Amino acid sequence: MIDVPDGSWSALESAVAAEGVDAVLARWDGPEPLRRVLDLEAHHLRGGETGSFVAQQVLTRARALGFSETARGARERIDAEGRTVLEERWRTRPFPPALLRTLAGHRAGVADAAFAPDGRLFSMAEDGDLRVWDVRTGLSRPVVLARPSPSARPIRLAVSGDGALLAVAFLDRAIHVLGLGDGTATAVGHHDGWIHRLRFVPGPRPRLASVSEDRTVAIWDVAARRALHVLSGHAGDVTAFAVSPDGRTVVSGAGDATLRVWDVDTGVCRQVVEEDDDVFALAFGADGGTLHATTRRGAVLRFDVRGGALGDRVRLDTPRVGRYGRGWARDVAVLPGGRALVANDDTVLDVWGPRARVSSLTGHRGPVTVAAVSADGRRAVTGDEAGTLLLWDTDAADDVPDALPGLPLGVASVAVSHRAGVVVAGSRELPLVARDVGTGEELWTVRSEEDSEEEPDPGPDLMWSSPSGLYTALGRTVELRSLRTGAVEHTVEMPGTVAVGRGDHAVTVAGRRLTVVDAATGAVGATAELPAPLGVPTRVAAARGLEVVAVAGGGHLAVWDPRSGRGATVELRLHATSTAVADGPEVVVRDLAVDDEGCHVLAAGDEGLVHCWDVASGRVTVLSADRTRVPAVAGLAGHRAVSVGERDGVVTVWDLTAAWTVCAAPLDSRLSAVAVDGDHLAVGDGAGNTHLLRLADGGRARGDTDTG
Incomplete structure (x- = not known):
């Protein structure tokens, strides 16, 4: 149908735009690597999160999968169109x-x-959204439930072994069973506490098992709408249970660090096993001969099961x-x-x-x-x-x-230096991990003292690269490290908390006073007293050469030129769905950035929006960048900026003069940090991964200038 290596990218893009990616995949007869890429990118292509430019999505995923020929074809298509592109060069995981x-x-x-026997998948979200999925296509539809009360919200589900019944537990502690064929709903019973888990019991008649924070295990007769057994004995919330494949045994685990083995027919407790931690989940093997358990502190246990009792135990942690x-x-x-x-x-x-x-x-x-x-x-x-x-x-x-590879915690800050060939990522607690720009291979690591019984050493509040090395700041302390080894070359105490760093300079905050400081020597430069409406700054950003320093606080944005002392202030208003800040709550600004020219300020917030302030005109434009939150933004050259989304996992480059999207790369990560050096972008996510991307205009890289 579509043979992209022979130059039919326009046909592919037209087909996706006209028919949708699902229709294209349903009749696919093109290259297998491209089909797999489109399969994995379908949720982006059908959701409209990153626009309709297929080659960008294909390029990002193909490079991540190592499909070099597919990635090359996508890049050639982008270059031929003269488009701007974000190309992911590597990711740590x-x-x-x-x-x-x-x-x-x-x-x-x-x-x-839970899966139904025919392969359909039922899933439930914390907000009560219940969906059934066709896992062959990735498409879903909502399942509408009659709620037992207006305040009731579905919280747990189970599918019967024959696929005829769907059981749902509600927030009001009630359990209903829905006939998947005729849609009839039956109220089975209720617990006296939050229902943690729900499963059907294999057997000739429909029975259901549930466990609750009321410290009980219940076995329900679905047809009779009554409890066969309410099993007591645990001294804590019953958070986990498993039903044996033959339907004769239930094993429950609880916050009292015990496992209890129950006879389903009689309700008798056959065995109590004490553990050293609260049990979180349980699962029988397919033949019923083993039971796996997990605990709150991450232990994995495997038990042999003989005659309906737990036998030898192996700890797999x-x-x-x-x-x-x-x-x-x-x-x-x-x-x-x-x-x-x-x-x-x-x-x-x-x-x-x-x-x-x-x-x-x-x-x-x-x-x-x-x-x-x-x-x-x-x-x-x-x-x-x-x-x-x-x-x-x-x-x-x-x-x-x-x-x-990567950080054991989410990435809180990143820095990149193309000149030194290094990307550094840091978490809220040490370590710092440095990687080679070209290959992603680890160069050096700075960790906490491993033998210390104290809390792990805190990671830096922020860090930035410069021609001198890597600056890391924690409170008022700035350390300059070698970008090649990570060794500390010198330490400087600042006159205030370090708020932002560019090149060899930092801007500190003490109350409402901003001060420009030489980060290498501690020498104090220009200072400014912020206007009263800002109060104590919540975020500070600076243009590449410190021509403009931007400050957010008290629902206002302000800019200050350290060279001339001039400044301006604008009231920062939220999207129309929120309260204006004049007499309302303060705007939560997660991050702040200034483009390299010092003409635009970008403020990122909790609603997935970024507010772009044109300093010269005073106009503020609201841009939608994510469905929930934009945790980080950074300025670029050419009146541009980049934002990263926490929910959608998309890196977006913005043209600030026109207030539109230049390009976007979906990374399928919960993004948390971004740093820029010329055409190189380092991005961190909440799972500890670091991503290196390169920005190119019309097939040409933007340049290799070290921006700090």
Whole structure:
């Protein structure tokens, strides 16, 4: 149909625009690598988050997957059109080959998910949005429920083994069962507390099991609409349970650090097993001969099951490379071959064999909350707090080395120097990690004292590169480090808290006083007293040469020229859906930037909007950049700026004079930080990854000037 290597990119783009990406994929007979790229990018191409320029999306994903020929074809198309492009050069955690597609549609975190026997996937978000997915296409539709009361919100779900029934637990503690064929709804019963989990019990008649913060396990007869057993004994919230494949046994885990084994037919507790931590999730193997458990501090346990009782226990919690501490292991699902898929709070999935971990999978934007496996075991789905579901090929889940480069925590700050060939990323707590601009290989790391029993050393509040090296600032202290080794060359105490750095200068804040300081020597330069409406500044930014310093605070923006002392102030108003700041709440400005020419100020906020202030005219233009939050912005040359989105994971370059999007690159990450050096952009995300992108205009790089 479409043979892109022979130059049919225009045909592909026209088909996607006219028919939609799903119709194009349904009749695809083009190259397989391009089909896989379009499959993985379908949620962006159909959602309109990054415009309709197909080649940009293809380029970003193809490079991430290592499909060099596909990426080259996309880049040639972009160059031929004379378009501006953001090309991702590398990322520290590449997409695993097991990832099949991203399921995007929920606007809140994923609360639960379950496969029907026919392969359909049901998922529920924290806001009560219930959807059913066709995993072959990635398309979904909402499932409308009759709520038991106006305030009731669905929070958990389960699908029966024959696919005929859908059980839903509500926030008001009620449980209803919906017939998926005729849509009839039946009220089964209720708990006296929040319902943590819900599952059907295999067997000839429909039975349902649930666990709750009321410290009980309940077994329900769906047809009779009554509880067969309400099982008590736990001394804490019952947060986890699993039903054996033969339907005879339920194992529950709770906040009292115990496991209890129950007989489903009699309600008798057969066994109590004490652990050293609260149990978070449980899952039986397909044959019922093993049980996997996860705990609050990230331990993974595997029990042999004999005669309906737990036997030998193996602890599978070897520290993963790059893992920070002992994060929660939120959920577990058992894959074919007895492997366990564990969803972790640090955004990473671990695949465990009988005795050891075999791989770690990345790709989630936030802590992973849910894991489920299809009836045939060929597919798994995992959901996260960002509302994203990832679909996995379980056969390919082992083909990933257990090594995760990057930061163990989310990236809080980044710096890039093309001249030195270094990208540095830092988290709220050390380490700092430096990587080669060309290859992404690690050059050096600065870590906390490993033998210390104290809290980890804090990471820098901000950092920036200059021809002199890497400056890192924490409070009033600035350190200059070698960009090649990370060694501290000297330390300077500042007259105030360091708010922004450019080149070899910093701007500090003490009360309402701004001061320009030589970061290398501590010599004090120009100072200014901020106007009263600003109060204490919340964010400060500066143009490349410090010709303009911008300040946000008290619902106002101000600029100051340190050379002339001149300044201006404008009231910062929110989008029309929010209260104006004149007599209302202060605007939350997450980050501030000034373009290299000092003509425009960009203020990023919590509503996914950025406010662009044309300093000369005083006009403020509101730009929509993300569905929830823009955590970081940076100025560029040519009256441009770049923003990164937390929810949509898109890097956007803006033309500030025309207030429009120049280009955008979807990274499928929860982006958190950005730094610019000429045509190089370093971007950090909440999962600890660093991305290096390059900006090119009309097929030509913008230049290699070191901007600091």
